[in-house]
Amino acid sequence: MRHARSDRALDLQIHLSSVRIPQLSDPDDEYYWCVNDLELDKFSTKHTWEFLRPRGPVQDWTATVWFKGSVPRHAFHFWVTQLDRLPTRTRLASWGLPIDQSCCLCGNALENRDHLFLRCEVSQHLWSMITRRLGYRTFTxxxxxxxxxxxxxxxxxxSTTLRGIVAQATIYILWYExxxxxxxxxxxxxxxxxxxxDRLIKDTILARRNMKSFNGLLRRWLAFS
Incomplete structure (x- = not known):
């Protein structure tokens, strides 16, 4: 064996040197999987994964991010936005980058998540058109x-489903812009x-028209057009 490069490697070598070499007359070895003190007859991917990545408590906002029929890329982007992990200008500046922190859409305020997607004049104008299309009075x-x-x-x-796919698509489009x-x-x-x-929402609904939760959703989207 190579020379040990750490105390733990040295301890392992000492232990291996003390193990008796198996003989042909010895009975066959047996093995079992032990995950979190639970002995298993065979390897379990589920138990191993749950042990390596313990589950955290379910968040109240989970259903607004992950729901049946959501567009995967929109849902993933919305999840990152919900966690406030997008590289907005204020976030980049907090990492020490010497950059202009003004909003890329309006230039009138610091570019953080809440301003960029909700309070910026561009996003507010877009949201006013969206809420009217959904049948709400204009609000911010x-x-x-x-x-x-x-x-x-x-x-x-x-419809909660329609509101969800529209909101996620809007956040995605604003970040794209x-x-x-x-x-x-x-x-x-x-x-x-x-x-x-509008085109994106129509395509999303038509692609999922056979799903129960999307039944009549296109009619709802066009009701106030």
Whole structure:
């Protein structure tokens, strides 16, 4: 064996040197899997994964991020946004980068999550068109907490599934527009963004028209157009 490079490696070598070499007359070896003090007859991927990555408590906002019929890339992006892990300008500046922290959409305030997606004049204009299309009176979101509460509310006259796919698509499109302005110097008006969103929502509903939760959703989306 090679020379040990650590005390733990040395202890292992000492232990191996003390183990008796197996003989042909010895009975066959037996093995078993032990996961979290639980002896198993065979390897269990589920038990091993649960032990290596213990589950945390279920969050109240889980259903607004992961629901049946959501667009995977929109849901993943919304999850990262919910955790406030997007590289907004204020977040990049907190890492020590010497950058301008003003909003890429309006330039009138610091670019953080709540401002970029809810309080910016561009996002507010887009949200006003969206809420009217969903059958609400025009209103604004002041905090991300209020936005998540709105998504999780249950009203018989409004579809939770439609509200979810529209909200996730809107957050995705606003981030796309932010990056397009920042990296490509190309900007679109709120009306153009809504047109893109409208096409995206229609395609999403048509692709899932055989799912029970999407039955009649296109009619609801077009009811106030």
């Amino acid at each position: 979101f002041h905090t991300w907490t209020a936005f998540i509460a709105w998504l999780g509310s249950n009203r018989p006259s409004h 932010r990056n397009n302005r920042l990296h490509n110097s190309i900007s679109s008006s709120p009306a153009a963004l809504f047109k893109l969103l």
